Amino acid sequence: SSPTRSQNGEFSVAVVGGGLVGSLAAVYFASRGWTVTVYELREDIRTVKQSSGRSINLALSARGIAGLEGAGVGKGLLDTLIPMKARMIHVGNSQSSQNYGYFNEAINSVDRKLVNQHLLNMAETHKNVSFKFQYEVLSIDFDKKVLNFKKPDGTVVKATADLIVGTDGAFSRVRRELMRVTRMNFMQEYIEHAYVELNMPPVTLFMPWSNFEAIKSPTDLMLFFEQKFPDTIPLIGKELLVKDYFKNPKGSLISIKCKPYHYKSSCVILGDAAHAMVPFYGQGMNCGFEDCLVLDEIFDRVLGKRGSAGSARPSAEKVAKALEEYSELRNPDAEAICDLALNNYVEMRSSVTKLFLAPLVPKTVIPLYTMVSFSRIPYSKALAIHESRTKLYNWLGKVAGYSVVAVGWVLLLRLV
Numbered sequence: 001s002s003p004t005r006s007q008n009g010e011f012s013v014a015v016v017g018g019g020l021v022g023s024l025a026a027v028y029f030a031s032r033g034w035t036v037t038v039y040e041l042r043e044d045i046r047t048v049k050q051s052s053g054r055s056i057n058l059a060l061s062a063r064g065i066a067g068l069e070g071a072g073v074g075k076g077l078l079d080t081l082i083p084m085k086a087r088m089i090h091v092g093n094s095q096s097s098q099n100y101g102y103f104n105e106a107i108n109s110v111d112r113k114l115v116n117q118h119l120l121n122m123a124e125t126h127k128n129v130s131f132k133f134q135y136e137v138l139s140i141d142f143d144k145k146v147l148n149f150k151k152p153d154g155t156v157v158k159a160t161a162d163l164i165v166g167t168d169g170a171f172s173r174v175r176r177e178l179m180r181v182t183r184m185n186f187m188q189e190y191i192e193h194a195y196v197e198l199n200m201p202p203v204t205l206f207m208p209w210s211n212f213e214a215i216k217s218p219t220d221l222m223l224f225f226e227q228k229f230p231d232t233i234p235l236i237g238k239e240l241l242v243k244d245y246f247k248n249p250k251g252s253l254i255s256i257k258c259k260p261y262h263y264k265s266s267c268v269i270l271g272d273a274a275h276a277m278v279p280f281y282g283q284g285m286n287c288g289f290e291d292c293l294v295l296d297e298i299f300d301r302v303l304g305k306r307g308s309a310g311s312a313r314p315s316a317e318k319v320a321k322a323l324e325e326y327s328e329l330r331n332p333d334a335e336a337i338c339d340l341a342l343n344n345y346v347e348m349r350s351s352v353t354k355l356f357l358a359p360l361v362p363k364t365v366i367p368l369y370t371m372v373s374f375s376r377i378p379y380s381k382a383l384a385i386h387e388s389r390t391k392l393y394n395w396l397g398k399v400a401g402y403s404v405v406a407v408g409w410v411l412l413l414r415l416v
């Protein structure tokens with residue numbers, strides 16, 4: 001079989017995007033002994049003073065933790081987690097606390113910047129990892145395995161790699177380039193809501209764009225908060241609320257599905273580049289970290305285990321086989337969690353009823369949220385279990401309804 005090419009005989013990987021998923025992926029590839037270069041558009045988040053990120057805090061749960069532990073990088077991060085057992089629902093002036101888990105489990109709050117910094121540090125402990133910050137990928141020739149990058153001074157530089165990994169987020173350039181060479185199915189959907197970060201410490205406010213557009217002055221803002229979330233005003237403080245609201249960027253929320261995720265032995269996309277989702281299940285990063293683990297498990301099977309045969313230079317055929325298997329295996333799960341996140345968006349906008357029903361259901365029935373957030377049951381399987389269960393409950397509900405009507409008729413007939 002033909003060997004993949006590289007300058008010095010080592011297997012080289014270009015990771016495009018040094019965000020959450022890219023920096024974890026770099027650790028996985030480096031542990032195979034491969035030569036990894038991470039190309040990141042922004043400055044190094046570890047040295048830059050003010051980083052303009054998205055949400056400040058993220059919820060880390062079972063899949064994300066498994067992804068971190070699989071690469072041996074949990075230590076030093078997992079001990080900073082703040083468990084969150086419940087969320088607060090605000091309806092008008094009243095609030096109610098609602099548990100995330102049926103069995104008292106907690107998801108964990110973690111600082112986005114800290115996760116990224118930690119993972120970059122972990123990647124840096126590997127001698128075979130190097131970073132190129134402020135490198136923006138412009139175009140890629142996947143057959144020649146050549147990437148073109150723009151540097152801040154406008155110059156364009158070329159790089160080559162045996163494997164190109166696109167972890168450049170929801171608006172991925174790597175994905176756009178992949179679309180030119182694969183018959184990629186692609187679907188994207190913006191939802192009506194946007195978000196802005198407000199410091200309470202961190203609160204993220206989600207609401208439709210039309211509401212954001214209606215708030216034009218500090219007076220409009222205070223009126224809105226007095227009506228909708230009066231309890232948060234003393235916690236945030238009027239001054240900070242006005243400052244954060246008008247200063248912080250408003251982010252749109254997008255859901256993206258596509259398939260396949262790879263091209264021959266040259267390229268694979270992971271994380272938001274492959275499956276951006278709306279944030280209402282708190283799974284985007286978790287799913288991206290699990291992507292790295294799932295791909296690593298496939299590499300273990302097809303190329304051999306890390307640290308042994310799997311660290312040798314792989315043939316192009318084997319890499320292509322592994323990437324194809326990854327696209328096939330991961331796509332139904334990624335699409336399922338995109339759907340679940342959209343469903344949760346609809347549910348959270350209306351009244352939340354699911355957990356009120358939980359006490360009526362036997363303890364042996366694992367709720368959907370538990371399967372998604374506190375287990376590694378594949379997302380598609382969790383969704384299928386939930387759908388068949390919902391059908392059964394609907395059927396039981398109908399049977400119960402018909403039985404009540406039938407008993408009513410019998411009683412009525414006896415009376416007349």
Ligand code: FAD
Binds near residue numbers: 170251281
């Ligand atoms: P990103 O984090 O977007 O990183 C992409 C990187 O690529 C960036 O560093 C970027 O600078 C770089 N890049 C982009 N273009 C180029 C280019 N052309 N060349 C080179 N580099 C490039 N997930 C959870 O699991 N739990 C949560 O609680 C949660 N809450 C969220 C709340 C909000 C409001 C939002 C918007 C998202 C939330 N998410 C959450 C989702 C999570 O943020 C994403 O899934 C995660 O950031 C994806 O990581 P990524 O590395 O794939 O992409």
